[in-house]
Amino acid sequence: MTTHSEPSDLDILLDSGHEDEIRSFLRLLQRDELIELLQELSTPHRAKIFSYLHPSDLADFLTQLPEVEWNAVLEELDHEALSDLLSELEDPEIQRLLQMIQHQELPAILSDMESDDAADILGELSEQQALAILKQMPDEESDPIEKLLQYPEDSAGGLMQTELIAVPTTYSVSETIEAIRMLAEKDDDLDIYEIFVIDERHRLEGQISLKTLILADPTSTLGGLLDAEHYWVHPELDQEEVADYFQKYDLISLPVVDKGHHLLGRITVDDVVNVIEEEASEDILQLAGANKQDLVYDKILRSVMLRIPWLFTNLGGGLLTGYLMWLYKATLSEILALITFVPVITGMGGNVGTQSSSITVRGFAINRIDLSNFGRYLFKEMRVGALLGVLCGGSLMLIGYLWHGNPMLGVVVGSSLFMAMTLAAITGSLFPAFFTRIKIDPALASGPFVTTINDVTGILIYLTTATIFRQWLLH
Amino acid sequence: MTTHSEPSDLDILLDSGHEDEIRSFLRLLQRDELIELLQELSTPHRAKIFSYLHPSDLADFLTQLPEVEWNAVLEELDHEALSDLLSELEDPEIQRLLQMIQHQELPAILSDMESDDAADILGELSEQQALAILKQMPDEESDPIEKLLQYPEDSAGGLMQTELIAVPTTYSVSETIEAIRMLAEKDDDLDIYEIFVIDERHRLEGQISLKTLILADPTSTLGGLLDAEHYWVHPELDQEEVADYFQKYDLISLPVVDKGHHLLGRITVDDVVNVIEEEASEDILQLAGANKQDLVYDKILRSVMLRIPWLFTNLGGGLLTGYLMWLYKATLSEILALITFVPVITGMGGNVGTQSSSITVRGFAINRIDLSNFGRYLFKEMRVGALLGVLCGGSLMLIGYLWHGNPMLGVVVGSSLFMAMTLAAITGSLFPAFFTRIKIDPALASGPFVTTINDVTGILIYLTTATIFRQWLLH
Numbered sequence: 001m002t003t004h005s006e007p008s009d010l011d012i013l014l015d016s017g018h019e020d021e022i023r024s025f026l027r028l029l030q031r032d033e034l035i036e037l038l039q040e041l042s043t044p045h046r047a048k049i050f051s052y053l054h055p056s057d058l059a060d061f062l063t064q065l066p067e068v069e070w071n072a073v074l075e076e077l078d079h080e081a082l083s084d085l086l087s088e089l090e091d092p093e094i095q096r097l098l099q100m101i102q103h104q105e106l107p108a109i110l111s112d113m114e115s116d117d118a119a120d121i122l123g124e125l126s127e128q129q130a131l132a133i134l135k136q137m138p139d140e141e142s143d144p145i146e147k148l149l150q151y152p153e154d155s156a157g158g159l160m161q162t163e164l165i166a167v168p169t170t171y172s173v174s175e176t177i178e179a180i181r182m183l184a185e186k187d188d189d190l191d192i193y194e195i196f197v198i199d200e201r202h203r204l205e206g207q208i209s210l211k212t213l214i215l216a217d218p219t220s221t222l223g224g225l226l227d228a229e230h231y232w233v234h235p236e237l238d239q240e241e242v243a244d245y246f247q248k249y250d251l252i253s254l255p256v257v258d259k260g261h262h263l264l265g266r267i268t269v270d271d272v273v274n275v276i277e278e279e280a281s282e283d284i285l286q287l288a289g290a291n292k293q294d295l296v297y298d299k300i301l302r303s304v305m306l307r308i309p310w311l312f313t314n315l316g317g318g319l320l321t322g323y324l325m326w327l328y329k330a331t332l333s334e335i336l337a338l339i340t341f342v343p344v345i346t347g348m349g350g351n352v353g354t355q356s357s358s359i360t361v362r363g364f365a366i367n368r369i370d371l372s373n374f375g376r377y378l379f380k381e382m383r384v385g386a387l388l389g390v391l392c393g394g395s396l397m398l399i400g401y402l403w404h405g406n407p408m409l410g411v412v413v414g415s416s417l418f419m420a421m422t423l424a425a426i427t428g429s430l431f432p433a434f435f436t437r438i439k440i441d442p443a444l445a446s447g448p449f450v451t452t453i454n455d456v457t458g459i460l461i462y463l464t465t466a467t468i469f470r471q472w473l474l475h
Numbered sequence: 476m477t478t479h480s481e482p483s484d485l486d487i488l489l490d491s492g493h494e495d496e497i498r499s500f501l502r503l504l505q506r507d508e509l510i511e512l513l514q515e516l517s518t519p520h521r522a523k524i525f526s527y528l529h530p531s532d533l534a535d536f537l538t539q540l541p542e543v544e545w546n547a548v549l550e551e552l553d554h555e556a557l558s559d560l561l562s563e564l565e566d567p568e569i570q571r572l573l574q575m576i577q578h579q580e581l582p583a584i585l586s587d588m589e590s591d592d593a594a595d596i597l598g599e600l601s602e603q604q605a606l607a608i609l610k611q612m613p614d615e616e617s618d619p620i621e622k623l624l625q626y627p628e629d630s631a632g633g634l635m636q637t638e639l640i641a642v643p644t645t646y647s648v649s650e651t652i653e654a655i656r657m658l659a660e661k662d663d664d665l666d667i668y669e670i671f672v673i674d675e676r677h678r679l680e681g682q683i684s685l686k687t688l689i690l691a692d693p694t695s696t697l698g699g700l701l702d703a704e705h706y707w708v709h710p711e712l713d714q715e716e717v718a719d720y721f722q723k724y725d726l727i728s729l730p731v732v733d734k735g736h737h738l739l740g741r742i743t744v745d746d747v748v749n750v751i752e753e754e755a756s757e758d759i760l761q762l763a764g765a766n767k768q769d770l771v772y773d774k775i776l777r778s779v780m781l782r783i784p785w786l787f788t789n790l791g792g793g794l795l796t797g798y799l800m801w802l803y804k805a806t807l808s809e810i811l812a813l814i815t816f817v818p819v820i821t822g823m824g825g826n827v828g829t830q831s832s833s834i835t836v837r838g839f840a841i842n843r844i845d846l847s848n849f850g851r852y853l854f855k856e857m858r859v860g861a862l863l864g865v866l867c868g869g870s871l872m873l874i875g876y877l878w879h880g881n882p883m884l885g886v887v888v889g890s891s892l893f894m895a896m897t898l899a900a901i902t903g904s905l906f907p908a909f910f911t912r913i914k915i916d917p918a919l920a921s922g923p924f925v926t927t928i929n930d931v932t933g934i935l936i937y938l939t940t941a942t943i944f945r946q947w948l949l950h
Binding site for chain 1: 498502510532655656659666667668684685686703706725726727745747749751755760762765770776779782785787790793794796797804807812814816818819820821822832833837838841843847848855862871926
């Protein structure tokens with residue numbers, strides 16, 4: 001007896017070819033439901049679904065899939081789909097995909113891509129490989145990519161794309177619309193929100209939103225329609241400052257010009273959204289002594305190499321703290337109760353210091369704090385640290401007294417905690433500001449320094465205070 | 476003798492009234508240069524500069540200014556400028572400004588604002604005050620704001636604005652352009668990137684980009700022009716998930732619909748950019764046991780109240796660690812050298828744990844990790860933690876031996892550090908996942924737990940190991 005598998009509702013839907021309904025159905029699926037569905041489907045139906053998926057969803061699916069199954073998926077994708085997929089993937093997966101794609105296919109795949117994405121992909125390859133691929137592309141496509149490759153990845157030049165609409169001031173609105181139409185026919189995926197207006201030497205004069213264009217008299221010339229406010233940046237500008245422009249002025253795109261004000265390209269807001277998230281990830285992980293790369297799954301050794309410097313710094317700090325305790329071993333062996341408060345003193349100093357340094361690093365990153373108003377902010381953190389020190393130190397004073405029955409012990413541990421916490425708030429704020437001042441990324445540098453310094457100073461304050469009051473503690 | 480002050484270049488420029496040149500001049504100034512300039516200028520010239528500044532730059536200037544000087548600035552601004560300014564300010568400064576503005580002026584100021592910004596401002600006031608102001612506004616303006624006020628600030632409904640272009644499917648392109656023109660005449664600041672197409676019952680059918688509209692035959696109807704892919708969200712959706720939509724699908728705006736698919740409003744990408752930054756700030760500060768509110772300068776007591784719960788948690792953890800040391804005081808007093816490694820053991824466990832939890836929290840936040848692939852990620856972190864433990868533990872083994880001349884002491888401290896670090900990597904990854912699972916913000920909850928647990932387990936491992944090997948340590 002053979003069993004006939006009945007066609008499921010999904011099969012019927014897929015075979016019906018009702019694009020709208022298929023899309024609606026797919027959109028309503030949760031991410032894991034979609035992945036489960038794709039894993040269960042037969043190859044032809046899976047290929048059909050791929051064609052309806054947004055490349056970003058396809059990228060998600062692939063990322064979740066074990067590497068051995070990648071080939072089966074890639075075989076179902078044409079050049080255009082591969083090009084869209086590559087644009088959506090991130091570093092480690094791009095590398096992995098590039099290893100699987102035949103390099104002779106890359107010129108065709110890159111030709112389908114926007115110039116900034118293509119440059120990002122080529123940037124992942126060795127210079128030699130990249131040049132070999134560029135040589136196989138038509139000059140009109142490889143030239144802009146080659147130019148983009150000259151800029152650092154995290155600069156305005158690294159973010160910009162060369163695809164844009166630039167027309168002379170003398171054009172009329174209807175001539176401009178004709179120019180848009182010609183470009184859109186060549187590249188129908190191109191997002192257009194505004195057009196750039198240039199003079200006869202390709203220097204940027206200003207920009208006009210599509211809204212203005214659509215509402216203007218078709219015969220009027222562009223010169224009179226320019227947006228009152230418009231911004232531009234140079235290609236060397238750091239991507240964080242580019243993101244500031246978008247955030248401050250609510251931009252959708254931003255032209256990039258050279259020193260002579262010639263239009264080089266434009267940056268679009270979708271890339272900036274990624275920059276903001278990337279920079280935040282970087283800060284979060286660097287504050288913990290980890291690294292952006294750690295968000296990648298499977299590179300154990302790389303993770304270890306990236307984290308070990310900061311752990312060794314802290315190992316040294318911890319040993320220095322231990323050495324200080326050894327110096328005071330006479331006091332400690334006489335009054336053994338003192339050691340029970342060592343974890344509190346070092347731990348609390350570390351916590352307050354981390355709070356202050358996280359706030360300072362973030363404050364600088366989002367321009368809430370700068371060097372001109374830092375004094376006011378430092379004064380606030382100092383008072384917060386002192387007040388927290390009073391509360392925690394006061395509690396510890398009482399606990400120290402009740403636990404070991406020695407009021408003087410309470411006074412020593414409580415006042416030490418107060419001093420350690422106040423000082424930690426100050427160093428926690430000062431170090432990031434200092435590193436910002438000398439142009440070192442404060443998120444990268446502050447973590448290890450603040451923790452180590454607060455451990456050392458905390459224990460010094462504590463043991464010195466204890467030694468001074470030694471005779472009362474011995475009672 | 477009287478001195479005549481010569482008119483400066485800037486005076487001449489300002490008096491010339493060459494708008495373009497004044498804007499160019501202002502744009503080239505650094506932030507602090509601009510602030511310095513504004514502070515030096517005479518009142519009439521300052522007012523002139525204000526009118527050329529982007530409201531965001533004006534907001535920056537005001538934020539830097541001591542509160543006593545605010546009134547002098549506010550007097551130079553009309554309702555429209557005040558409305559723009561309020562839209563650009565953040566929480567604490569909005570509060571401060573609202574206290575200075577006469578509340579009878581607020582209806583007029585809010586009328587000039589986009590609905591989402593107006594709702595945000597009213598959300599800062601008491602319900603009573605907000606209602607009183609809404610009553611003084613024309614119904615057509617207060618109704619949409621009142622509706623927006625019903626949604627939580629951090630939901631799709633809280634982000635959306637009601638200003639948009641929605642036209643019936645049956646409209647032709649030229650009728651649509653006429654509709655845009657009418658709306659643009661009423662509200663010339665409105666950003667339009669796409670139009671929404673609705674059926675006769677105001678249900679969303681799809682959207683059309685301005686680019687498509689500008690290139691279409693003016694007589695064709697909208698039904699055939701709809702974008703193939705379009706997305707929508709319900710107003711209850713959390714703002715983080717809204718941001719995911721924008722990021723994933725590179726959106727410029729996103730319609731919000733109710734359960735019956737009726738169009739309620741739209742969310743624009745400029746608001747989403749702020750959401751992404753805000754959520755990142757929240758994670759960074761919460762991981763350190765601090766709070767978003769800490770980015771505000773002058774609320775000492777509020778900062779203290781927000782940070783104290785987590786510090787008390789850690790105070791308890793530190794005391795518990797100290798108590799464990801007290802339980803082992805026989806071992807510790809016999810072998811005093813053991814105490815010199817207490818800071819290293821607790822510190823390093825804490826560091827590795829913080830690294831793992833920061834990576835996990837961030838991984839969940841940017842969807843790099845989810846509960847389905849968490850196992851793979853945990854296994855990676857465990858191996859990284861173990862390898863780091865081997866390296867740091869191995870070093871400490873050698874140091875312990877060389878310092879105190881006892882090879883067994885080296886073995887005890889080295890192996891304890893290895894175990895503590897491996898375990899810290901595991902707990903550091905598990906806790907955020909657990910909190911994500913039970914729908915508690917992992918950034919908020921993980922910090923205190925991970926640090927406390929790693930301190931306690933680290934010291935337990937260390938002192939237990941030392942007690943087991945006690946007789947060899949005494950040699």
